[in-house]
Amino acid sequence: MSAQPDLLYSEEEQALRAAVRGLLADHCDAPGVIARTESDAPHDVALWKALAGGMGLAGLLVPEELDGQGATHREVAVVLEELGRAVAPVPYLTSAVVATEALLECGADDLLTELASATAIGALAVGLHTAPGAGFPTVRLEGGRLHGELTGIADAAVADVLLVPADDGGLYAVAASAATITARTALDLTRPVATVTLAGASGRRLGDAAPAVRRALRAAAGLLASEQLGVAEWALAETVRYLKERTQFNRPVGGFQALKHRLARLWLETVSLRAAARAAADALTTGEDTDVAVAVAQAYAAPVAVRAAEEALQLHGGIGMTWEHPVHLYLKRAKADAIAYGTAGAHREALAELVDLRAP
Incomplete structure (x- = not known):
C-alpha cells in the first residue's frame, strides 16, 4: 500500500517561492503588464530570460545530464503559483512544461538541452483548449x-x-x-x-505524437491548477486588503458581516483548491493515481479561480472596473484558464469514467 502524499511545502519549495516572488516583484509590476497588453509585444522577453536563464527554471523538469535541474512537478507547481499570482506574460507553462514533457516522451535530448538552457522556446502546436486524451488536429x-x-x-x-x-x-x-x-x-x-x-x-x-501529446497535456492540466491557485490567492488577498482600507459610514467595509461571509467562503474554496493543486503536482511527480488527481484538480480549479476574480472585481467597486486596476487581468486569465487543457465539465466526465461513477 502506497504512503499518503505529503502536500505541505518543503523548505526548498518555500525558498524557491521566495526567490521567484522577489524576482517578479522587481520585474513584473501590474502597470507594466497592462502596458504590454496594449502593445504589439505582450510577452516579457526580459523577464523570461531572467526566470529561464538566470534562475534556470526552464529546465526544472529536464534531467541534469541535459543541462536541466532534475527537479519535479512539485517545484514547477510552486513556480506556476507565483506566475499566476503576477499574471506574468511569459511562456513558462507552454515551453517549460508542455513542450518539455512532449520532448521527454520522445527522447529528444538536443531540443531538451536547448529548452532547459533557455536558448530556445518551444510550443506544442495543439490548441490550448485541448483536454488530455482528446483528439487533436494534425497537418x-x-x-x-x-x-x-x-x-x-x-x-x-x-x-x-x-x-x-x-x-x-x-x-x-x-x-x-x-x-x-x-x-x-x-x-x-x-x-x-x-x-x-x-x-x-x-x-x-x-x-509518436499521441503519447507525447497526451503526456504533455496531462502535465499541463495538472499544473495549470497551481497557476489558477495563484490567481485565486491574489484575488482573495488583494480584496481583503482593499476592504480593510475602504471605509463607508466611518467603518471599514470589510467589517460588514455580509462581506465577511463572502470572503470566508472564498477562503475555504481557495484552501481546498490548494489541496487539489498540490495533490495533482505530487501525483505527477510520483506517477500514482495521476489521471484521477489531475481530473479532480481541474474539475475544481476553474470555478474557484473565476469566482475569486469575479468577487475581487465586484468588491473593489468602481475602481475595479477601471483599466488601470489590474483585477481585469486576473479575471481574463481565470476565464481563459477555465477552458485551457479541458473544461471543468470535461474533466468531471473523465473522472466519472476513471472511478466508474458514470451518469445513468
Whole structure:
C-alpha cells in the first residue's frame, strides 16, 4: 500500500517561492503588464530570460545530464503559483512544461538541452483548449513536407521551435521561422494565441505524437491548477486588503458581516483548491493515481479561480472596473484558464469514467 502524499511545502519549495516572488516583484509590476497588453509585444522577453536563464527554471523538469535541474512537478507547481499570482506574460507553462514533457516522451535530448538552457522556446502546436486524451488536429505530410493549419496555439509568437503533430502519427520539430504565425485576438492578452500555417515546411520526426501529446497535456492540466491557485490567492488577498482600507459610514467595509461571509467562503474554496493543486503536482511527480488527481484538480480549479476574480472585481467597486486596476487581468486569465487543457465539465466526465461513477 502506497504512503499518503505529503502536500505541505518543503523548505526548498518555500525558498524557491521566495526567490521567484522577489524576482517578479522587481520585474513584473501590474502597470507594466497592462502596458504590454496594449502593445504589439505582450510577452516579457526580459523577464523570461531572467526566470529561464538566470534562475534556470526552464529546465526544472529536464534531467541534469541535459543541462536541466532534475527537479519535479512539485517545484514547477510552486513556480506556476507565483506566475499566476503576477499574471506574468511569459511562456513558462507552454515551453517549460508542455513542450518539455512532449520532448521527454520522445527522447529528444538536443531540443531538451536547448529548452532547459533557455536558448530556445518551444510550443506544442495543439490548441490550448485541448483536454488530455482528446483528439487533436494534425497537418498533412506530403513528400516529406508538412502542410496545413493549426489554430489556438498558445505562445506560438515567441516560439523558436514548434512541435507539430502530422497525419502519419508522428510529432515533428519545425523551426518557427518556417511557419506563418498569425496572431489572434485572445481574451487573456497575457497568454496570446495564434494560428500556425505550414506550406511545405520541413520537419524532423521526433517520435509518436499521441503519447507525447497526451503526456504533455496531462502535465499541463495538472499544473495549470497551481497557476489558477495563484490567481485565486491574489484575488482573495488583494480584496481583503482593499476592504480593510475602504471605509463607508466611518467603518471599514470589510467589517460588514455580509462581506465577511463572502470572503470566508472564498477562503475555504481557495484552501481546498490548494489541496487539489498540490495533490495533482505530487501525483505527477510520483506517477500514482495521476489521471484521477489531475481530473479532480481541474474539475475544481476553474470555478474557484473565476469566482475569486469575479468577487475581487465586484468588491473593489468602481475602481475595479477601471483599466488601470489590474483585477481585469486576473479575471481574463481565470476565464481563459477555465477552458485551457479541458473544461471543468470535461474533466468531471473523465473522472466519472476513471472511478466508474458514470451518469445513468
